[in-house]
Structure formats: structure tokens, C-alpha cells
Amino acid sequence: MTTTILKAQGLGKRYGRRWALTDCTLDIPAGHVVGLVGPNGAGKTTLLKLACGQLAPTAGSIEVLGGTPGSSTAQLARVGFVAQNTPTYAGLTIADHLKLGAKLNPGWDDTLARERIARLRLDPTQRAGKLSGGQRAQLALTLGVAKRPELLILDEPVAALDPLARREFLQGLMEAAVEQELSVVLSSHLVSDLERACDYLIVLVDSRVRVAGEVDELLATHHRLTGPRRDPARLPADQHVITASHTDRQTTLLVRTDAPIHDPSWTVSQISLEDLVLAYMHEPADTGHRPVLEVQR
Ligand SMILES: Nc1ncnc2c1ncn2[C@@H]1O[C@H](COP(=O)(O)OP(=O)(O)OP(=O)(O)O)[C@@H](O)[C@H]1O
Numbered sequence: 001m002t003t004t005i006l007k008a009q010g011l012g013k014r015y016g017r018r019w020a021l022t023d024c025t026l027d028i029p030a031g032h033v034v035g036l037v038g039p040n041g042a043g044k045t046t047l048l049k050l051a052c053g054q055l056a057p058t059a060g061s062i063e064v065l066g067g068t069p070g071s072s073t074a075q076l077a078r079v080g081f082v083a084q085n086t087p088t089y090a091g092l093t094i095a096d097h098l099k100l101g102a103k104l105n106p107g108w109d110d111t112l113a114r115e116r117i118a119r120l121r122l123d124p125t126q127r128a129g130k131l132s133g134g135q136r137a138q139l140a141l142t143l144g145v146a147k148r149p150e151l152l153i154l155d156e157p158v159a160a161l162d163p164l165a166r167r168e169f170l171q172g173l174m175e176a177a178v179e180q181e182l183s184v185v186l187s188s189h190l191v192s193d194l195e196r197a198c199d200y201l202i203v204l205v206d207s208r209v210r211v212a213g214e215v216d217e218l219l220a221t222h223h224r225l226t227g228p229r230r231d232p233a234r235l236p237a238d239q240h241v242i243t244a245s246h247t248d249r250q251t252t253l254l255v256r257t258d259a260p261i262h263d264p265s266w267t268v269s270q271i272s273l274e275d276l277v278l279a280y281m282h283e284p285a286d287t288g289h290r291p292v293l294e295v296q297r
Pocket of ligand 1: 015019020021038040042043044045046047192247251
């Protein structure tokens with residue numbers, strides 16, 4: 001079993017003169033449910049399509065499960081891809097989709113597919129065009145997991161679903177990940193969904209990776225500091241300021257540091273995953289150790 005599911009080095013993709021992804025360097029370990037988050041147009045779909053071999057890089061390199069994406073039938077069989085809007089064939093029944101899955105995928109697990117459809121109480125004779133958005137997404141997920149890939153990639157699979165359908169979909173995804181020892185990468189705009197489903201996070205903004213790592217580790221190394229007003233540039237060198245906001249008398253910082261914060265003038269508080277994602281979404285690409293979001297109140 002490969003220990004790295006995705007390794008990108010200086011990866012870039014250009015459409016005409018416009019870069020959709022720039023200088024992307026990533027090393028994602030196996031065994032995680034990885035959340036890829038970022039605003040519209042950040043490059044998420046581009047990265048996911050590069051990972052499954054639907055696009056070829058313009059610059060740099062990408063390896064998935066130790067191989068070149070889309071380079072062989074064997075490589076294609078190891079990676080499942082559920083595209084945006086969970087596409088299915090409207091005129092085909094659920095049973096037809098399973099037959100097609102069996103025909104196209106050498107590792108197809110028909111028992112798993114049928115059991116999953118039964119568990120979801122879906123009627124195999126129903127045409128996909130007559131399913132609800134949530135049911136269609138579940139069908140697409142079933143096709144993805146029954147292929148028995150080592151890595152399943154999903155591009156905004158829950159975007160069109162209501163909160164209950166989203167929860168059921170993510171529950172099914174997490175169960176499949178555990179039961180089948182499957183690594184998963186999914187993109188979403190909804191941090192609350194990522195919080196529930198993911199244990200590894202990548203924030204992509206303006207075609208660049210801003211932060212990537214295990215959720216627990218990211219939350220343990222990012223802190224909100226509140227205290228008397230001060231210049232963030234004078235913080236210890238190991239405290240990297242992600243955002244800074246000030247009132248006349250008070251400064252609030254979101255900092256990243258591996259070391260404990262001893263300065264008694266700060267009140268240190270934990271941050272949520274949403275705080276972390278929003279902070280990095282504000283961070284411009286070329287930051288060093290200087291404060292990156294200055295807000296005057
Ligand atoms: N086929 C294409 N031709 C030209 N430009 C493209 C093409 N596909 C994507 N782009 C551009 O590349 C950038 C990244 O697009 P991408 O679809 O990867 O972003 P995204 O993060 O998935 O966005 P969203 O959240 O809206 O789905 C965007 O500026 C987009 O306009």
C-alpha cells in the first residue's frame with residue numbers, strides 16, 4: 001500500500017494565458033479524508049482533474065499513488081473520480097448504471113454496489129433522471145466506491161444537496177473510507193461539512209496552496225491572541241501572523257506556531273476550522289512573516 005496518495009511538485013496548469021493552478025507543491029499521506037477548500041475559481045477542480053488524469057500539467061509534476069495520473073488502465077482503476085454535479089445517465093436505470101460499472105471497471109465489487117443501493121432504499125429499476133439530487137449523488141458515490149479504488153476523488157459532491165442529504169452523503173462517504181481503507185479527497189465550499197468529514201485540510205486560494213495538513217495539528221498550532229495594541233512585526237520569529245486586526249487599544253492576531261505562547265499580556269484562545277479557513281482565504285500569496293490582514297476598527 002502506498003503511503004503517499006498525492007505528490008505534486010511545482011504543479012501548474014495554464015489555459016491559454018491564464019494560470020488555473022500555480023506552483024502547487026503538496027504531499028498528501030494515505031489514509032485520510034482530505035478536504036480541499038477555496039473560493040470560486042481557486043483551482044480546486046483543476047487540481048482534482050490533474051490528479052485523476054483528465055488534465056495534463058503545463059508545469060511541474062504530479063504523482064498519484066506513486067504513478068502518473070491516467071497513464072495506464074491499472075492506474076485508472078486505482079483512482080475513482082466523482083465529478084462536479086455527480087453526473088449520471090438520466091435515461092439509464094440504477095441497475096443499468098451498476099451493469100455499466102461492472103463492464104468498465106476490472107475491480108468492480110457488485111455485492112458492495114447492490115448492498116449499498118439496497119441500504120439506501122433505492123429502487124434499481126428507477127431511471128437516474130427521476131432520482132432526487134441526493135439520490136443521484138448517492139448513486140454516483142456507489143459507483144465510485146464499488147470500483148474499489150485506493151483513492152476516491154470527489155469534486156463538490158454535496159453542493160446541490162439539502163443539509164440532511166449532505167449529512168447522509170458524508171456519513172456514507174466516511175463509512176466507505178473506514179470499511180474499505182480508502183483515501184478520499186473531496187472539495188467543498190462548506191466548512192461545516194469538511195469539519196464533520198475531513199481529518200486533513202488543504203486551503204487553495206488564487207491557484208496557490210495556502211495551508212495543508214492534518215486538521216488536529218492545524219488546530220493545535222493556530223491560536224487567537226488578544227491583548228493590548230502592539231505591532232505584530234515585533235512578535236517572536238517562530239510566531240507566524242496569519243491575520244491581524246486592531247482597535248485603538250487592542251490587537252487581535254491569528255498566529256501559527258509550534259511553540260507554547262508564554263507572553264502573559266496575550267489572552268490565548270482556540271480557533272475553529274472555519275476561523276482557520278477564513279484566515280487563510282484572506283492571506284495574500286506572497287506573505288513572509290509580516291501581518292497579512294490588517295483590519296482597523
Ligand atoms: N477550460 C477552461 N478554460 C479556461 N479557463 C478555465 C477552464 N477551466 C477553468 N478555468 C479557469 O481556471 C481557474 C480555476 O478554475 P477551477 O474550475 O479549477 O476553480 P474551482 O476552485 O474549482 O472553482 P469553483 O469553486 O467555482 O468550482 C478559474 O479562473 C477558471 O476560470
